[in-house]
Amino acid sequence: MxxxxxxxxxxxxxxxxxVKRLHERGSYDKAxxxxxxxxxxxxxxxxxxxxxxxxTPTFFWREENNLYWHGSSASRMLRNQSDGQRACLTVxxxxxxxxxRCGFNHSADYRAVMAFGxxxxxxxxxxxxxxxxxxxxxxxxxxxxxxxxxxxxxxKATSVIAMEIEQASAKIRxxxxxxxxxxxxxxxxxxRIPVRTVLGAPEPCPRLLDGVERPASLRxxxxxxxxxxxxxxxxxxxxxxx
Amino acid sequence: MxxxxxxxxxxxxxxxxxVKRLHERGSYDKAxxxxxxxxxxxxxxxxxxxxxxxxTPTFFWREENNLYWHGSSASRMLRNQSDGQRACLTVxxxxxxxxxRCGFNHSADYRAVMAFGxxxxxxxxxxxxxxxxxxxxxxxxxxxxxxxxxxxxxxKATSVIAMEIEQASAKIRxxxxxxxxxxxxxxxxxxRIPVRTVLGAPEPCPRLLDGVERPASLRxxxxxxxxxxxxxxxxxxxxxxx
Numbered sequence: 001m002x003x004x005x006x007x008x009x010x011x012x013x014x015x016x017x018x019v020k021r022l023h024e025r026g027s028y029d030k031a032x033x034x035x036x037x038x039x040x041x042x043x044x045x046x047x048x049x050x051x052x053x054x055x056t057p058t059f060f061w062r063e064e065n066n067l068y069w070h071g072s073s074a075s076r077m078l079r080n081q082s083d084g085q086r087a088c089l090t091v092x093x094x095x096x097x098x099x100x101r102c103g104f105n106h107s108a109d110y111r112a113v114m115a116f117g118x119x120x121x122x123x124x125x126x127x128x129x130x131x132x133x134x135x136x137x138x139x140x141x142x143x144x145x146x147x148x149x150x151x152x153x154x155x156k157a158t159s160v161i162a163m164e165i166e167q168a169s170a171k172i173r174x175x176x177x178x179x180x181x182x183x184x185x186x187x188x189x190x191x192r193i194p195v196r197t198v199l200g201a202p203e204p205c206p207r208l209l210d211g212v213e214r215p216a217s218l219r220x221x222x223x224x225x226x227x228x229x230x231x232x233x234x235x236x237x238x239x240x241x242x
Numbered sequence: 243m244x245x246x247x248x249x250x251x252x253x254x255x256x257x258x259x260x261v262k263r264l265h266e267r268g269s270y271d272k273a274x275x276x277x278x279x280x281x282x283x284x285x286x287x288x289x290x291x292x293x294x295x296x297x298t299p300t301f302f303w304r305e306e307n308n309l310y311w312h313g314s315s316a317s318r319m320l321r322n323q324s325d326g327q328r329a330c331l332t333v334x335x336x337x338x339x340x341x342x343r344c345g346f347n348h349s350a351d352y353r354a355v356m357a358f359g360x361x362x363x364x365x366x367x368x369x370x371x372x373x374x375x376x377x378x379x380x381x382x383x384x385x386x387x388x389x390x391x392x393x394x395x396x397x398k399a400t401s402v403i404a405m406e407i408e409q410a411s412a413k414i415r416x417x418x419x420x421x422x423x424x425x426x427x428x429x430x431x432x433x434r435i436p437v438r439t440v441l442g443a444p445e446p447c448p449r450l451l452d453g454v455e456r457p458a459s460l461r462x463x464x465x466x467x468x469x470x471x472x473x474x475x476x477x478x479x480x481x482x483x484x
Contacts, residue, residue: 041336041339041350042334042336042352044286044288044297044299044332044334045297046286046288046296046297046330047295048290048293048295051290051328052328052330052358053288053289053290053295053328053329053330054288054330054356055286055287055288055297055330055331055332055356056332056356057286057332057334057352059350086293086294086295087295088288088294088295088296088297089297090286090297090298090299092284092286092299094283094284094439096442097283097381097463099382099385099460101389101390102389102390102391102392102396103374103375103377103378103386103389103392103396104392104393104396104399104400106377108283108301110284110299112299114296114297114298116294132345135345136345136348139339140341143341144345146430146431147343147344147345147430148344148425148430149344150344150345150346151346154344154345154346157346158346176445176447177447177449179447179449183390184449185451186390187451187453187454188388188390188454189388189446189447189450189454189455189456189457189460190446190447190450191444191445191446191447191456192444192445192447193441193442193444193445193463194441194442194445195439195440195441195442195469196439196440196442197336197437197438197439197440198438198439198440199435200338200435200436200437200438201436202433202434202435203418203433203435204431204432204433205418205419205431205432205433205434207419207426208431208432209427209428211429212429212430212431213431214431214433215431218341218431218433221339221435227437
């Protein structure tokens with residue numbers, strides 16, 4: 001049973017993050033929520049500017065209860081707001097299309113997380129430096145040490161946004177076709193069509209110098225693998241399971 | 243050159259939808275924008291409730307300059323607002339991960355659309371009836387005619403949101419590894435990792451009646467095909483290219 005107030009293993013429940021429809025699909029468990037976040041690279045972040053909501057697709061990563069993402073227009077928005085700005089960061093994994101025996105029961109299997117908090121521009125030099133390493137190494141473990149060092153200008157041109165997760169919820173459907181009992185008697189075709197996001201064969205840059213080989217740290221990114229599995233493994237490798 | 247004001251083939255340019263960063267990736271062309279929207283089933287919609295932005299993943303479809311999606315919590319929000327609510331609907335296709343020779347040039351190939359407008363609850367009976375058919379048939383052409391008819395209660399329990407696209411922009415990156423000229427001289431590994439969202443083998447409902455076969459209209463949804471190709475074809479079939 002879910003009760004009000006935060007525990008060490010779940011996010012606090014409030015009217016904001018309470019899963020309102022079909023509540024049997026909802027979860028506030030941190031392990032579930034973190035697992036879905038760590039299996040994603042792409043998120044969508046919502047902000048408000050002058051009453052207009054913006055929904056921006058961007059790359060992000062999680063570090064404990066904090067989410068980080070790139071600046072772009074958000075940084076412009078946040079630059080003059082030292083006290084931060086309300087935001088909602090969402091990830092969604094589409095797992096199947098579900099064709100039922102009536103229109104109402106057509107659906108999809110999916111796993112989604114919505115996380116709420118106050119976004120702020122990372123201005124602390126040490127926090128920003130650490131974030132710029134994680135922005136690469138969380139996806140490609142140990143890669144930063146092999147790269148040409150960032151210039152002062154590049155660091156200045158990159159803005160990092162951070163948000164502590166104040167509330168979050170996961171919503172999961174994974175039951176395929178689920179028709180009304182009496183509809184199973186009807187001669188109507190129904191099916192589940194699985195959907196997967198997979199990696200293709202890596203394409204080495206055609207301008208690699210002779211003798212430069214693919215590092216072993218990238219072996220998790222192999223042809224045919226699920227993107228989410230590669231991302232989850234990389235997160236584990238970088239944060240050592242944290 | 244893009245000029246102020248709407249034409250028949252592009253959305254009007256304003257501070258809201260102007261692509262602000264890396265503008266060479268931006269497009270306001272309707273054919274480009276519609277093509278990306280029609281290749282998607284999943285979108286993320288942003289709304290504001292009491293100053294808090296919400297980013298909700300949901301299914302949607304396009305009909306000319308209008309976008310439609312499911313109600314859920316949005317309908318509750320909109321029910322008492324006959325004049326509508328500002329919204330932003332975004333779709334993003336992730337095409338690759340790009341590993342460059344410095345952190346700053348790490349990137350991804352992607353195709354994204356942001357569409358802005360005022361969302362309203364579809365209350366007109368004829369418009370809602372048409373939308374409930376399109377909600378299925380836009381994805382699975384001619385399917386509604388084969389299904390058990392919707393009940394009055396089901397129709398009442400389904401809310402449909404619509405939004406005319408007032409402004410929109412597409413942002414596309416498709417260049418793989420793009421390093422600074424001098425960095426190509428460095429012995430650093432770089433690559434592009436393709437990402438694809440594909441269909442698995444359809445799984446017929448285990449409770450199908452004897453003799454019920456998969457309809458020919460679903461043949462576009464075949465194992466190994468790109469989800470986006472199946473969706474684009476289905477949109478074309480339902481709207482006859484409109």
